[in-house]
Amino acid sequence: MTTKVRSKYSVCTICDIGCQLRGIEKDGHVSRIMAHDNPLLSKNICYKGTAAPHIHNHVDRLRVPLKRVGERGEDCWEEISYKQAMNEIAERLKAVIDRYGAEGIAVSTSGWNTQTTHSMDRRFMNLIGAPNWISGVALCAGNTAAVNRLTYGWFPMPDFGNTNCIVLFGHNPRKHSWTPIYNAIKSARARGAKIIVLDPRVSDQAQNADLHLRLRAGTDAAMCLGWLNVIINEQLYDADFVSRWCLGFDELSQRVNEYPLERVEQITGVDRSLIAQAARAYASSDGAVIPWTPITDQQISSTSAIRLHSILRAVTGNLDVVGGELLSGFSQSYIPESELALHEMLSEEQKSKQLGYKDHPVFTYRVAEMLKESTDKVWGYPYADLVMGCHMANPTNVFRAMATANPYPVKALITLGNNTLMSYANQHQIMQGLMNQDLIVAHEIFMTPTAMLADYVLPGDVFTERNHVADTWSWSNRLMLSQKIVEPPEQASSTFQFWTDLGRRMGLEEYFSWDTIEEMLDYRLSRSKRTFSDFEKQRYMELPPPKFRKYRKNGFATPSGKVELYSTILADLDFDPLPYYREGPRPTKEYPYTVFTGVREDPFFQTGQRNIRVLRDRCPVPKLFLHPIDAKREDVSEDDWVCLETSSGRVTAQISVQESMREGHVRVPHGWWYPETRGEEKLAGAFISSDAVLCSDDDEFLDLEQGVPHFKGFPGRIFKVTPPVISRTSKVLEKK
16 A cells, blocks of 8 residues: 655744745654755754654644643643533633623733734734733844834844845854754855854854954943944944934934943943944945844843844944845735734723833833824834734733732733743742632643643644744745645644634624634735635745835834934833933842843753653753853862752753853753653742743843843852752653
């Protein structure tokens, strides 16, 4: 008998970059993930992507809905049907709304993993009046998009193919991490483009950089102000663009003069001559880019630092030009998530209840409403929810409300592909908030620590089990085909199906009329008079040719219609309208090291994949990086187990002595737990090595405008400890 083998196109969602790959089906299962057959895309594949069959076919994958029968967190369950689960969830949500109002419901999700929601989550919430939607994008890319909009009304995408200079603020794309960006940088370098890296470590990118500035962690804003000091005072800026299209240049000039290179050198620890050399190299390049970086997203001066990146792009003439940063706008061929979400249906009263609206408003509805008119004028629709990050509640405020009922109770959480417990700062407070809920629903493919705390756990589908047309959440206007290769487990649901079924049970049938993902895709493609079937027959990617300097027609989507170096929105909100540097917590005698968390290891994405043997074998345990001088001072050696302690918590991990580290700094990986200890350790060791326990979200540690915690440079200390008892059994780690 001949075995039938099929190949289809996939957009991988194991990490956030969305590589285009090919999936191979054999006997009803995904047997292999291969590189794309287009030579321009074929290099964009990593070992997380090729491990997809191990993930999607894993013996411990959730396949049946579960209902909690023990105490919360005891990890005791009974199997129930999907229909029963959805009926009970709907009834319990109605009870929460009746008692606490719709603001008493929060949703935490990850768009990378749950790719096919089509903003049905926001649609559902906006229709029932629930403003408290949060996501990991509040700390990574989504908040960057929101802050960029303050300056010029959109979130730009670098033109890697034509740029002559790439500036990496702590970002370190590698062959198996952010692979397409790694390949784009590699190609640009081969063309002769200059690479400038700003990173305390001698990172992979820094090793090959033309210039490496080893700044102190968390001082990005000061460095940018130093660059602008050089660029403005040496007249290296684009004077014509600044005079025609920028607001507040004189005020900005006065502000940057408060940061002479002597002061910036003192703050950052980088020699002033090197700062000036780097600023000149960037400003004098014919086309330069400062790609998005998760590092600048997560600092006490995050809003200013992100704005400074956008200001550097603008004043040097690198905005919406060849080789610079492109403002794409909405796709003209595909209805965006921003429209599907129905943000206009949420009342002003409920928007004003959004947690963070009053004190940290930059990525909340408060600023979205202030940008609505100009966004509609320039981009054709008033709500631009770019990378899902422009209409969010503040996570810290949400977890405080869960834990303390201040300013009002939040009593129900729906979490999808997010592992909420370990995905934000102050894990202890998150735990307190979760234990205080009337209802928790987790939609996942594995039993995570968060799912272990839920009342209902629903099995989700994966990218090889659904059709999709990915559009990078309007970051660009590229469309990418992802085809269903195999059927999902019978009781599994897509996030699209989950929200549709829940919406109908809540009396919203009129707004959830699509029965299948394919019907939704047909609707979204109707703008270009196509169906999903048409699209998949015609192409695997659609990328319209770029149009440059589009602002000449309608201006920028800001209140002034110009690039706002001086932000009128921040001024109206009583924040400093100009960027500034705010010093984070410094090391002390008790806590002598500068700790920076959130570093990703190549085999994993966020808190995932620790249960996948082919990936876990590449990185069996978490590693703290320490400079040899610091290791000698602490009398620790390679592979010693240590405790890293801060004022907020402590983690246990192995030491890796690294010459590449900056002295006095400790690097901490993100998202560690131990799936193999389920049943032995509480919540499968979620509190043993998780970086989320280390970072405080007290007000003094928060960025003022966004409320983002300071992950990149806070005090800590280390001491040697006995290795924890962590078993690694093949029974749990992997079976096929």
